[in-house]
């Protein structure tokens with residue numbers, strides 16, 4: 001073992017047993033897309049079952065259910081964007097700026113947690129201001145962000161129903177932010193799983209107990225001048241854009 005750190009056995013397992021996979025420049029994309037897919041499937045099943053689903057009582061906009069056509073369209077957008085834009089970008093980046101070899105030593109648990117939290121806070125700030133500007137400027141909204149608002153009632157697959165420009169911007173930050181904080185690859189991959197989960201959870205459309213983001217982001221899709229931050233709420237509270245009402249009780253009544 002290269003160290004006696006708590007995460008060293010896990011890191012050794014990945015390095016020695018799965019080196020070809022984890023050292024591939026495509027691994028981060030494969031990991032992120034697989035997470036998007038795996039996290040979305042259970043909620044897609046709930047959506048197809050509708051009222052018969054055990055968790056239907058938690059559905060935020062009960063009267064709006066995604067059709068299978070909507071699910072296929074949004075998943076199709078995600079697959080298309082990855083094949084046409086993300087994979088070529090990874091290929092070019094790997095030629096121009098190849099990633100350094102994987103280190104032999106694992107990160108400490110503290111390095112992993114503090115690095116991941118730091119990146120989440122930076123990303124949350126970047127996306128908050130980007131998102132605010134893209135809602136305030138009609139041209140930017142129309143050409144870059146509007147596609148994500150095709151659906152007033154979000155559902156899991158719609159998480160990555162994004163324009164190529166938005167996906168590439170988010171992807172760029174997801175690459176740059178961890179390198180600014182000199183994060184270990186294990187931190188980056190853990191963070192990727194965690195942040196994809198949080199972005200899918202933002203869009204599931206079910207206000208499950210212990211689901212922090214679903215209600216806030218569902219409200220953003222109903223009232224797009226609110227809740228611009230993806231993960232935390234401090235920027236929205238500071239800018240007066242935080243809305244926390246239960247839309248099923250209040251926003252629906254306004255219609």
Ligand SMILES: [Zn+2]
Pocket residue numbers: 148154159203217221
């Ligand atoms: Zn959204």
Ligand SMILES: [Zn+2]
Pocket residue numbers: 131135145148149220224
């Ligand atoms: Zn928006």
